Amino acid sequence: MTQTFSEYTPADVWEWNSENGGQFANINRPIAGATHDKERPVGKHPMQLYSLATPNGVKVTVMLEELFALGHQGAEYDAWLVNISDGNQFSSGFVEANPNSKIPALFDHSTPTPTRVFESGSILLYLAEKFGAFLPTEHHARTETINWLMWQMGSAPYLGGGFGHFYAYAPFKIEYAIDRFAMEVKRQLDVLDRNLAEREYMAGDAYTIADMAIWPWYGALVKGLIYDAGAFLSVHEYKNVMRWTDQIAERPAVKRGRMVNRVMGDPASQLHERHDASDFDTKTQDKIAPKTD
Numbered sequence: 001m002t003q004t005f006s007e008y009t010p011a012d013v014w015e016w017n018s019e020n021g022g023q024f025a026n027i028n029r030p031i032a033g034a035t036h037d038k039e040r041p042v043g044k045h046p047m048q049l050y051s052l053a054t055p056n057g058v059k060v061t062v063m064l065e066e067l068f069a070l071g072h073q074g075a076e077y078d079a080w081l082v083n084i085s086d087g088n089q090f091s092s093g094f095v096e097a098n099p100n101s102k103i104p105a106l107f108d109h110s111t112p113t114p115t116r117v118f119e120s121g122s123i124l125l126y127l128a129e130k131f132g133a134f135l136p137t138e139h140h141a142r143t144e145t146i147n148w149l150m151w152q153m154g155s156a157p158y159l160g161g162g163f164g165h166f167y168a169y170a171p172f173k174i175e176y177a178i179d180r181f182a183m184e185v186k187r188q189l190d191v192l193d194r195n196l197a198e199r200e201y202m203a204g205d206a207y208t209i210a211d212m213a214i215w216p217w218y219g220a221l222v223k224g225l226i227y228d229a230g231a232f233l234s235v236h237e238y239k240n241v242m243r244w245t246d247q248i249a250e251r252p253a254v255k256r257g258r259m260v261n262r263v264m265g266d267p268a269s270q271l272h273e274r275h276d277a278s279d280f281d282t283k284t285q286d287k288i289a290p291k292t293d
């Protein structure tokens with residue numbers, strides 16, 4: 001049966017009702033800028049990352065771990081935790097790194113004056129160009145990589161802000177909204193599935209920043225790890241996406257990248273901050289959190 005809904009008529013002028021009951025009502029604001037003064041911490045490494053292990057954050061920690069694994073010492077990094085549910089993204093220091101107040105944000109301290117880089121797609125491109133890695137140099141392959149990178153940046157808001165929001169987080173279920181975004185997300189999964197039927201990776205034979213951008217969102221979706229929506233979206237239908245997801249999950253740098261700035265799940269998978277490559281062995285939550293039993 002189709003749900004009918006007609007109680008709400010928009011006012012002539014929208015007003016901010018911070019008590020709207022949505023899951024993120026405490027951090028959502030209609031204005032930009034800092035809410036409080038707090039300096040950005042800076043560690044010893046060339047790259048200073050301010051992030052959280054959401055899909056957008058994981059894109060960048062995977063890239064940094066991949067670069068480091070290739071031997072690029074210049075990609076050594078400090079990863080500082082930005083807890084977005086506590087409003088850390090509105091500190092003055094973070095807003096200097098990203099005026100859009102969203103993780104991830106990076107400062108490259110190896111340039112004559114530090115270079116700020118925000119938007120995960122921009123960060124991936126910046127690092128790929130700086131280190132000459134994971135972005136093919138051949139004209140067609142390079143263009144195809146950037147095509148899919150931009151596809152992800154334009155498409156994921158329909159998955160997260162659209163489908164995920166209305167399916168998992170909205171204070172009540174609206175059939176119209178869930179239907180609209182489920183349709184779009186299934187279409188996107190089919191786009192990926194058809195592409196991956198013809199090639200090993202998103203842009204061709206090589207693993208690139210396009211895979212790093214798409215995998216944390218759509219790989220997690222087909223594994224039922226986000227929004228608990230695997231059955232609802234019949235994700236088992238997307239066999240090529242599943243094959244590619246499993247293949248990428250096996251990469252050691254991906255396994256490490258997923259752990260950085262992670263604050264949920266198995267304590268052994270959570271490395272709240274990373275300041276040294278050895279932190280994976282010594283500083284995960286199972287090793288540093290006090291035991292309660």
Ligand SMILES: N[C@@H](CCC(=O)N[C@@H](CS)C(=O)NCC(=O)O)C(=O)O
Nearest residue numbers: 027054056084102103104119120121
């Ligand atoms: N287009 C941005 C999206 C970043 C984004 O949405 N970050 C979320 C977490 S996944 C965030 O920081 N949200 C905090 C907020 O909205 O206040 C990117 O790809 O970097």
